[in-house]
Amino acid sequence: MSRYYSNQKMTFPNPHYKPLSLFAIILLILTTYCSAHPLDPLTPLEINHVYSTILQLYSPPSHNLTIHYMGVDDAHKHTTTSIIRQAFVLARVNKTTHEITVDLSTTRQNPKIISDKIYNGYGYPMLTGAEQTAANELVLKYAPFAASVSKRGLKSEETVCLSFIVGWFGVKKREGRIVKVQCYYMDGTVNFYMRPIEGITVTVDLDEMKIVGFRDRVVVPVPKGDGTDYRECMQNDSATSSSDRRKLEGVSVGQPGGPGFTINGHIVRWANWEFHVAFDARAGLIISTASIFDHQKNARRTILYRGFISELFVPYMDLTEEWYYRTYFDAGEYGLGLCAVPLQPGTDCPANGILMDGYFAGQDGKPVLMSNVFCIFERNAGDVMWRHTEFGIPGRVITESRSEVTLVVRMVSAVGNYDYIFDWEFFQSGSIKVKVGLTGLLEIRGTNYTHKDQIHEEVYGNLLSENTIGAFHDHFITYHLDLDIDGQNNSFMKTFLKSVKTHHNQSPRKSYWTVETEVAKTESEAQIKVGKTPVAELLVVNPNKKTKMGNLAGYRLIPAPPISPLLSEDDYPQIRAAFTERNIWVTPYNVSEKWASGLFTDQSRGDDTLKTWSSRDREIENKDIVLWYTMGFHHVTYQEDFPLMPTISSSFELRPANFFESNPVLSVKSPENITSINCAKVIRLPFVETIS
Ligand SMILES: *[C@@H]1O[C@H](CO)[C@@H](O)[C@H](O)[C@H]1NC(C)=O
Ligand SMILES: *[C@@H]1O[C@H](CO)[C@@H](O)[C@H](O)[C@H]1NC(C)=O
Ligand SMILES: *[C@@H]1O[C@H](CO)[C@@H](O)[C@H](O)[C@H]1NC(C)=O
Numbered sequence: 247m248s249r250y251y252s253n254q255k256m257t258f259p260n261p262h263y264k265p266l267s268l269f270a271i272i273l274l275i276l277t278t279y280c281s282a283h284p285l286d287p288l289t290p291l292e293i294n295h296v297y298s299t300i301l302q303l304y305s306p307p308s309h310n311l312t313i314h315y316m317g318v319d320d321a322h323k324h325t326t327t328s329i330i331r332q333a334f335v336l337a338r339v340n341k342t343t344h345e346i347t348v349d350l351s352t353t354r355q356n357p358k359i360i361s362d363k364i365y366n367g368y369g370y371p372m373l374t375g376a377e378q379t380a381a382n383e384l385v386l387k388y389a390p391f392a393a394s395v396s397k398r399g400l401k402s403e404e405t406v407c408l409s410f411i412v413g414w415f416g417v418k419k420r421e422g423r424i425v426k427v428q429c430y431y432m433d434g435t436v437n438f439y440m441r442p443i444e445g446i447t448v449t450v451d452l453d454e455m456k457i458v459g460f461r462d463r464v465v466v467p468v469p470k471g472d473g474t475d476y477r478e479c480m481q482n483d484s485a486t487s488s489s490d491r492r493k494l495e496g497v498s499v500g501q502p503g504g505p506g507f508t509i510n511g512h513i514v515r516w517a518n519w520e521f522h523v524a525f526d527a528r529a530g531l532i533i534s535t536a537s538i539f540d541h542q543k544n545a546r547r548t549i550l551y552r553g554f555i556s557e558l559f560v561p562y563m564d565l566t567e568e569w570y571y572r573t574y575f576d577a578g579e580y581g582l583g584l585c586a587v588p589l590q591p592g593t594d595c596p597a598n599g600i601l602m603d604g605y606f607a608g609q610d611g612k613p614v615l616m617s618n619v620f621c622i623f624e625r626n627a628g629d630v631m632w633r634h635t636e637f638g639i640p641g642r643v644i645t646e647s648r649s650e651v652t653l654v655v656r657m658v659s660a661v662g663n664y665d666y667i668f669d670w671e672f673f674q675s676g677s678i679k680v681k682v683g684l685t686g687l688l689e690i691r692g693t694n695y696t697h698k699d700q701i702h703e704e705v706y707g708n709l710l711s712e713n714t715i716g717a718f719h720d721h722f723i724t725y726h727l728d729l730d731i732d733g734q735n736n737s738f739m740k741t742f743l744k745s746v747k748t749h750h751n752q753s754p755r756k757s758y759w760t761v762e763t764e765v766a767k768t769e770s771e772a773q774i775k776v777g778k779t780p781v782a783e784l785l786v787v788n789p790n791k792k793t794k795m796g797n798l799a800g801y802r803l804i805p806a807p808p809i810s811p812l813l814s815e816d817d818y819p820q821i822r823a824a825f826t827e828r829n830i831w832v833t834p835y836n837v838s839e840k841w842a843s844g845l846f847t848d849q850s851r852g853d854d855t856l857k858t859w860s861s862r863d864r865e866i867e868n869k870d871i872v873l874w875y876t877m878g879f880h881h882v883t884y885q886e887d888f889p890l891m892p893t894i895s896s897s898f899e900l901r902p903a904n905f906f907e908s909n910p911v912l913s914v915k916s917p918e919n920i921t922s923i924n925c926a927k928v929i930r931l932p933f934v935e936t937i938s
């Protein structure tokens with residue numbers, strides 16, 4: 247796979263496409279040779295170029311410069327001129343936030359700054375990994391902290407610390423960029439999250455990189471480490487009899503002919519699908535320009551211009567001094583891409599998977615390799631795509647059955663204790679299933695309690711082990727889904743299922759249900775609480791494209807199990823996360839409305855959220871629209887979540903709805919069964935009749 251010289255051109259049909267002049271063709275050859283697809287993430291070379299351009303203005307030591315975000319600027323969706331390639335940077339220069347746009351398209355050897363704006367509003371950019379590490383190290387070397395650790399009878403060399411964002415709780419005065427550092431204990435386990443050193447909070451100013459607050463409030467025992475280590479080498483085999491060894495027979499995944507998909511640059515082609523994958527420090531995995539080849543129309547049709555996780559809000563339900571502020575915005579504060587992990591072949595990524603790398607800019611402006619960040623694989627998990635057995639024709643039995651093979655793009659983000667498994671699964675039927683799996687470690691609060699019967703006060707969680715409370719919390723995952731169903735101008739349609747009582751003598755039946763549809767004209771008509779608002783089906787349609795039968799070409803959103811916030815609307819974390827109040831919002835496409843929690847999420851005050859944008863109640867009918875969908879989990883903790891959680895998952899689906907003229911997978915062939923790898927085949931056990 248060539249990262250630098252991908253010879254892709256834009257494949258998303260551009261309505262303004264015009265035949266190219268000879269000059270333009272030469273230019274295109276030149277630029278495609280030395281530049282990437284306009285949606286490709288920044289290459290290491292480009293990251294270096296962007297940083298050196300910024301250095302020309304703000305070079306240290308006369309300036310304190312840190313890079314907090316650097317990504318490809320995708321402001322060109324509606325541009326009609328030639329392809330623009332720009333980088334967007336959030337930097338801190340002398341304790342001031344700058345939004346900088348750097349042009350990379352014209353002369354890559356000499357990029358230039360297009361704009362450089364100072365941001366004076368509320369909120370700060372994402373934290374960098376380096377400054378968190380520095381803050382944690384600062385605390386470990388701080389004498390009063392060491393005294394608190396030894397007061398608890400703990401060894402300082404077994405202590406590890408982590409930086410926690412502080413949120414915003416109604417204070418008018420502007421705080422600096424601070425974090426609260428909380429520490430944990432290892433001593434015999436690597437699962438330090440199960441061993442919080444409760445009661446101590448150290449506040450660190452990240453811009454000054456110094457300790458500005460220290461509090462040692464209560465002493466509670468550090469939960470014991472026994473049985474918390476999750477590494478295979480630490481499992482106690484003698485405790486389990488040999489018959490209970492949890493090792494199954496080997497199961498092989500074989501694809502002797504190699505993968506059935508191709509990757510060219512960042513473009514993936516598989517079956518009837520074609521889409522672009524990109525890595526971003528904040529969003530993580532971005533799927534763009536997904537289109538499907540319609541065999542009936544003999545044409546490629548657009549579906550999704552851009553899909554990514556805009557925010558992941560995780561508020562904890564614990565009011566104690568060391569906990570109340572734990573209301574994380576994992577994308578906007580920590581970065582789902584920054585927290586991505588290298589996927590392990592064989593477990594995170596099956597044997598037939600292909601791994602891809604990503605790059606982001608470190609706070610020092612240098613490119614950082616994120617190896618094996620995506621896994622792309624075909625999944626043949628034994629599901630049935632469609633089938634029928636016909637007994638109704640006298641003298642004949644007809645059976646037709648096809649196996650379901652799908653294509654999965656996966657990224658895993660380990661945001662501190664939690665591991666999120668993010669999957670985009672493409673179906674030959676045109677469906678896209680978007681799945682989130684949660685595993686990893688709970689956030690644990692240390693306590694004096696060792697049995698449930700001792701507890702007669704609010705402890706904000708369940709007792710999972712001795713001295714160990716698993717705190718209650720939520721996960722709200724908000725997707726930005728810029729659907730372009732068969733073109734850019736789309737509408738959002740709600741379909742209500744309505745019960746109708748029959749009138750006198752109309753029928754022996756007393757009732758039936760029927761369907762009523764309503765097109766949302768403005769944003770307010772598209773704000774929906776799934777499971778609360780009485781809407782049965784949610785569709786994005788192209789009002790300009792009808793099937794031969796006269797139905798509007800569309801896609802349905804089939805939501806995950808409903809979730810809505812349980813915090814009050816005036817609670818500060820909820821004001822900042824007001825975009826979770828509705829599961830569905832639809833906004834007109836606006837290039838600067840990408841991040842549901844605002845561009846600057848750390849210590850934000852809720853003045854730049856999806857809710858505030860959408861309160862303008864703009865027109866959304868027959869326009870380029872963006873569908874925002876929030877799914878999630880209320881996490882009541884259980885003992886099985888200790889010391890590490892088995893994966894729990896949830897998913898939603900985007901499914902064609904009158905998009906095709908008929909079933910698009912009727913002529914799909916099942917792949918051949920491979921028996922050569924391990925000689926396994928389906929074995930029929932004969933039916934044994936027992937005669938009494
Ligand atoms: C940053 O601070 C230094 C030292 O005070 C000063 O020389 C420089 O001009 C400042 N830069 C900006 C962009 O304010
Ligand atoms: C950079 O930050 C450090 C630590 O806050 C400070 O001592 C120094 O004066 C700053 N330099 C400039 C140029 O602002
Ligand atoms: C927990 O128990 C210890 C030892 O009995 C005691 O000193 C401490 O105050 C208790 N902490 C709380 C929060 O009750």
Ligand SMILES: *[C@@H]1O[C@H](CO)[C@@H](O)[C@H](O)[C@H]1NC(C)=O
Nearest residue numbers: 472473481482483484485486
């Ligand atoms: C392993 O299990 C055995 C039997 O339950 C127990 O006696 C032993 O102490 C355990 N060892 C460890 C290291 O936990």
Ligand SMILES: *[C@@H]1O[C@H](CO)[C@@H](O)[C@H](O)[C@H]1NC(C)=O
Nearest residue numbers: 261733734735867868869870
């Ligand atoms: C979308 O509709 C607007 C009118 O509302 C029209 O000006 C524009 O050309 C249309 N865009 C496309 C891509 O069809």
Ligand SMILES: *[C@@H]1O[C@H](CO)[C@@H](O)[C@H](O)[C@H]1NC(C)=O
Nearest residue numbers: 835836837838839858859860
């Ligand atoms: C785009 O969104 C931003 C932020 O909500 C807003 O300030 C701007 O006016 C919008 N632009 C248009 C053309 O609506």
